[in-house]
Amino acid sequence: MTAFERVQRTKRVLSVIIGSGAIFWAAAAVFATLIVGALLVAFVALPAASGLIVRLLAGLAGIGTLAYLLYRGRFAWSFPRVALWIEERAPELRYALVTAVDPRYAESMGPLMEPVVSKVDTGPFVRNAAVRAVLPGLGALVFTALIFGFMPTRIKSGINVGNLFSIKPPAPTIMGNRLTPLDATMTPPAYANLREQHLKEPSTITGLMGSHVVIRGDGEPDGITAVLQANDTTKKSVPVTADGNGWKIVMNFTDSIPAALTLKDAHPSRTKVYERMIVIDPRVDEAPTAKLLLPVRDTTLRTITGTLSLSADVNDDIGIAKAQFTYIVARMTEEEKAQVDSGVLVSQNFGGSRSGHLTFSIPYSKLPLAEGALLSVRAVVWDNNTLYGPRIGYSETRTIRIATKAEYDSLAVNPAPPSADTAMQTLRMLIIATEKLDKQKGKMERKKFIDSSYKLAGVAETIKQKVQRILDDQTGGGEVEANPLLQTALDAMFDATRSLMIAETGEAIPSLYKAFYALRDYSKAKKYYLRGKIQVEPVNIDRVRLAGKDSVKAMARKARPLDEADRTKLTADYASAIRALKSSPDSAVQIMTLMRVETLRKYPDLANALGDAVTAIQAKKDPALPLTTARQALNGQVGTLHTIPMWSGAW
Amino acid sequence: MVKDFTFATAMYESGDWESAPLLPGCVIDALARYTSLSIAPMGVNVALGSPEIFNFPFVWLTGHLPVRFTDQERKNLKQYVERGGFMMIDDHNHDQDGIFHKTMTEELTRTFGPLKEVPKTHELYHCFFEFSDGPPATVAELSGWGDQLVHKELHAVMPQGDRIGLLYSLKDYSSEWNMHPDTKQFSTVDPTRFGVNMIVYALTR
Numbered sequence: 041m042t043a044f045e046r047v048q049r050t051k052r053v054l055s056v057i058i059g060s061g062a063i064f065w066a067a068a069a070v071f072a073t074l075i076v077g078a079l080l081v082a083f084v085a086l087p088a089a090s091g092l093i094v095r096l097l098a099g100l101a102g103i104g105t106l107a108y109l110l111y112r113g114r115f116a117w118s119f120p121r122v123a124l125w126i127e128e129r130a131p132e133l134r135y136a137l138v139t140a141v142d143p144r145y146a147e148s149m150g151p152l153m154e155p156v157v158s159k160v161d162t163g164p165f166v167r168n169a170a171v172r173a174v175l176p177g178l179g180a181l182v183f184t185a186l187i188f189g190f191m192p193t194r195i196k197s198g199i200n201v202g203n204l205f206s207i208k209p210p211a212p213t214i215m216g217n218r219l220t221p222l223d224a225t226m227t228p229p230a231y232a233n234l235r236e237q238h239l240k241e242p243s244t245i246t247g248l249m250g251s252h253v254v255i256r257g258d259g260e261p262d263g264i265t266a267v268l269q270a271n272d273t274t275k276k277s278v279p280v281t282a283d284g285n286g287w288k289i290v291m292n293f294t295d296s297i298p299a300a301l302t303l304k305d306a307h308p309s310r311t312k313v314y315e316r317m318i319v320i321d322p323r324v325d326e327a328p329t330a331k332l333l334l335p336v337r338d339t340t341l342r343t344i345t346g347t348l349s350l351s352a353d354v355n356d357d358i359g360i361a362k363a364q365f366t367y368i369v370a371r372m373t374e375e376e377k378a379q380v381d382s383g384v385l386v387s388q389n390f391g392g393s394r395s396g397h398l399t400f401s402i403p404y405s406k407l408p409l410a411e412g413a414l415l416s417v418r419a420v421v422w423d424n425n426t427l428y429g430p431r432i433g434y435s436e437t438r439t440i441r442i443a444t445k446a447e448y449d450s451l452a453v454n455p456a457p458p459s460a461d462t463a464m465q466t467l468r469m470l471i472i473a474t475e476k477l478d479k480q481k482g483k484m485e486r487k488k489f490i491d492s493s494y495k496l497a498g499v500a501e502t503i504k505q506k507v508q509r510i511l512d513d514q515t516g517g518g519e520v521e522a523n524p525l526l527q528t529a530l531d532a533m534f535d536a537t538r539s540l541m542i543a544e545t546g547e548a549i550p551s552l553y554k555a556f557y558a559l560r561d562y563s564k565a566k567k568y569y570l571r572g573k574i575q576v577e578p579v580n581i582d583r584v585r586l587a588g589k590d591s592v593k594a595m596a597r598k599a600r601p602l603d604e605a606d607r608t609k610l611t612a613d614y615a616s617a618i619r620a621l622k623s624s625p626d627s628a629v630q631i632m633t634l635m636r637v638e639t640l641r642k643y644p645d646l647a648n649a650l651g652d653a654v655t656a657i658q659a660k661k662d663p664a665l666p667l668t669t670a671r672q673a674l675n676g677q678v679g680t681l682h683t684i685p686m687w688s689g690a691w
Numbered sequence: 692m693v694k695d696f697t698f699a700t701a702m703y704e705s706g707d708w709e710s711a712p713l714l715p716g717c718v719i720d721a722l723a724r725y726t727s728l729s730i731a732p733m734g735v736n737v738a739l740g741s742p743e744i745f746n747f748p749f750v751w752l753t754g755h756l757p758v759r760f761t762d763q764e765r766k767n768l769k770q771y772v773e774r775g776g777f778m779m780i781d782d783h784n785h786d787q788d789g790i791f792h793k794t795m796t797e798e799l800t801r802t803f804g805p806l807k808e809v810p811k812t813h814e815l816y817h818c819f820f821e822f823s824d825g826p827p828a829t830v831a832e833l834s835g836w837g838d839q840l841v842h843k844e845l846h847a848v849m850p851q852g853d854r855i856g857l858l859y860s861l862k863d864y865s866s867e868w869n870m871h872p873d874t875k876q877f878s879t880v881d882p883t884r885f886g887v888n889m890i891v892y893a894l895t896r
Contacts, residue, residue: 416705585724592725593820
C-alpha cells in the first residue's frame with residue numbers, strides 16, 4: 041500500500057466515524073428535546089399547539105447538532121489535513137508522509153519516503169478516534185431513547201408522539217368536561233336494511249341486537265374510561281381510543297339485556313373527575329307471525345275428494361325471508377303404531393318485506409291420505425335475521441280428519457236419522473188442533489167431528505212412525521236398549537193415535553202431551569262425543585293407605601324469595617335518588633340511570649318515567665312530574681283501605 | 692273445606708290424550724301408600740281448553756300423536772302454569788325424533804319460550820323420595836326403545852325463580868306407570884315413587 045492509498049483509506053474511515061458520531065448525537069438531541077418538551081406540556085399549562093412546537097424544536101436541535109459536529113470534524117474531508125492528523129499521532133514519520141503525498145514532491149521524494157511510511161501502523165489511531173467520536177454519541181442516544189421509551193404514554197401524548205412527523209396538530213387538550221358534547225352513531229345490522237342513526241347528547245341508545253355503535257367526544261382519550269354494566273355483578277371495560285381530534289368508543293350490541301355505560305373523565309392534570317351514564321337498550325328482533333285464514337276451522341271428510349285451499353297472512357317487525365305451508369299426515373297402523381308423513385306444500389320468498397300473503401290449493405287426492413288419517417296444516421314463516429336467526433313463526437294448525445267406515449262415532453258420517461225436533465213441531469200443532477176440536481165436541485155435527493178426529497189420527501200416526509224410525513236408528517234395529525224417553529214418546533203416540541181414531545179427543549190430549557214432553561227432553565239431552573275407551577280403575581285407598589315399603593327421605597322446604605323483592609330494592613334506590621337530588625344532581629341522575637337499566641324490561645312504565653326525569657334534570661328543568669309518575673309506577677296500583685284509618689290529629 | 696287431591700288428566704283436541712288410562716290409578720295408589728294426603732280414589736279427565744282445568748293443582752298430559760293446541764288450550768295452559776298450577780307433560784313415544792316431542796316442544800316454546808333443564812339438585816328430586824341422580828330411568832329407556840337414549844334430565848317451565856310450573860319428560864313415564872296398581876308388587880322398588888315426588892312438589896312448593 042502506497043502512502044497515498046494509506047492516507048486515502050484513513051480519510052474514508054475518519055469520515056464515517058465523524059458522520060456516525062454526529063448522527064448519534066443529533067438523534068440524542070432530538071430525544072432530549074422531546075423529553076423536556078413532553079414534560080413541559082404535561083405539567084405546565086401550554087397552548088394547544090405546543091406539541092407541534094416541541095416536535096419542530098426537536099427537529100431543529102437534531103439538525104443543528106448534526107451540522108455542528110460535521111462542521112467540527114470537517115478536517116476528515118481534507119486530504120492534507122488527514123495526512124497531518126496521522127503525522128501528529130506518529131512523530132517518527134518526521135513529515136515523511138506529508139512529503140510523500142504532497143503533489144509537489146510526490147514524484148521525486150515519494151519513493152524515498154515509502155519505506156519510512158510503511159513502518160507506521162495507522163490502525164490504533166483510527167480505532168482510538170472511533171471510540172472517542174462514536175461511543176459517547178451512541179451512549180447518549182441509548183440513554184435518551186430509553187428515557188423517552190419508558191416515559192408514560194399520557195405524558196408523551198401531549199406532543200402527539202404517535203404522529204411525530206405529522207404536521208397535523210394533536211388532539212386539543214381540553215381542561216373541562218370531555219364527556220360533553222357527545223355524539224353517537226348507531227348502525228343497525230345489515231340484514232335489517234335500516235338507516236344509520238345519529239344521536240346528539242344521547243342518554244339512551246336504543247337499537248337492534250347486532251347494531252354497531254360509535255360514541256365520540258372531544259379531546260384526547262387519556263384518562264377517559266368506559267365501563268359497561270349489565271347488572272350488579274357483570275362489568276365490562278370498553279376501550280377508549282383516539283379518533284382524529286377526539287376520542288371514541290366502539291361497541292356492538294351483542295346482548296339483549298339493557299346495560300349502563302359509565303363514562304369517566306379523569307385527566308391526569310386535573311383533580312376533578314367527570315362522570316356520565318348512557319343507557320344501552322338493545323332490542324331483540326321479534327319472531328315473525330303467521331295467521332292462518334283458510335281453512336277456517338277443523339273438519340272431518342267422509343271421502344278424500346275436493347280441494348284443500350290454504351291462505352295465510354304473515355308479518356314481521358324487520359322483514360320476512362320466506363313462508364311455507366307445511367303438513368303432517370298421521371295415522372295409526374293396524375299394529376297400533378303411529379305412521380307420520382310430513383312435507384312442504386308451498387314455499388314463497390318475500391325478499392325482506394314486512395308483511396305478505398301466502399295462498400295455495402291442492403286436491404286432497406294428491407296428499408298421502410287414507411282412511412282414519414289426521415291431516416294437520418299450518419303456515420310457517422322465517423324472518424331474514426341472518427345474524428342470530430332466522431326466527432321462525434307458526435300459525436294455528438288446522439286438522440282435517442278422514443273418517444273411517446267402521447268408526448263407532450258414526451253419527452258424524454252416516455245420514456242423520458229423522459230429527460226429533462221436526463217431530464216435536466208437528467206434534468205441537470197436532471196438540472193445538474186436537475184441543476180446538478175437543479172444545480167443539482157437542483157443538484159440531486157428530487159425523488163431521490168424527491171425520492176431523494180421524495184426520496188428526498192420520499197426522500198422529502205419521503208422528504208415531506217418525507218416532508219409531510228414530511228409535512230404530514238408536515237401537516240399531518233392537519240390538520241395544522232403547523232410549524227410555526223415545527220409548528215413552530212412542531207408547532204415548534200409540535195411545536193418542538188410537539184415541540183420535542175413535543174420536544176420543546179428550547183422552548188423546550194427555551197422551552199427546554206425554555209424548556211431547558218426552559221428545560222435548562230427548563232433544564235437550566246432552567250429547568257426548570267419546571274419543572276412546574277410558575278404563576277407570578278406582579283405587580281402594582283404605583286398603584293401601586301407608587302400606588308402602590320404600591324408604592322416604594324428604595328434604596325440608598325452602599323459603600322462596602318474594603316476587604316483589606326487586607320492587608323493594610327499587611323503592612330504596614328511588615328514595616336515595618330523591619335524597620341526592622338537591623345536593624348532588626349528578627348522583628341522582630346516576631342512581632336513576634341504573635334503575636332505568638334494571639327496569640327497562642320488567643317495569644317499562646317506571647323506566648320511561650325515570651328516563652324523562654333524567655332528561656329534565658340534565659336540562660335543568662323541573663323533574664317533579666316525571667318523578668311523581670315514577671313513584672306511582674313504583675308503588676303499583678293505588679290501594680284502598682277496608683277499614684277507617686285512625687285519626688292522625690292533623691286536622 | 693279440605694278438598695281431596697284429584698289426579699287430573701288433560702284432554703286436548705288434537706292427538707291421543709287417553710293413551711295411558713291406567714296411569715292415574717297407579718299414581719293414586721302410590722300416593723296412598725306413602726303419604727297421608729287426602730286423595731280421591733279415581734282420577735278425572737278435564738279439557739285443557741275449559742276453565743275447569745284451574746280446579747286441579749296437578750294435571751297430567753300425555754300422547755303419541757302430533758299436538759296442536761287450540762288458542763283456548765294455549766291460553767289456558769299459559770295461565771295455568773303462571774298462576775301456580777303444575778302441568779306434567781310426558782312423551783308417550785319416548786323418542787326425541789318422535790312427532791309428539793317435536794310438535795309439543797314447538798307448542799311449549801311458542802307459549803313459554805325455551806324450556807329450562809331441571810338440575811339434579813332441584814327440590815323436585817328431593818322433596819319426598821330422594822333421587823340424587825335425577826329422574827329415574829324407565830324400562831322403555833333401558834330397553835333401548837324409541838331414541839335408544841337414557842335421558843339424564845327433565846326440562847321445565849319455571850315461571851317464578853326455580854318453581855316448576857310445567858315439567859316436560861321424554862322418559863315415557865306414561866308407559867312405565869300405565870298398569871294396574873297391584874302389578875307393582877312384582878317390582879323391587881315402586882316405579883311410581885317419582886310420581887309421588889311430582890305431586891308432593893306440586894302441592895307443597
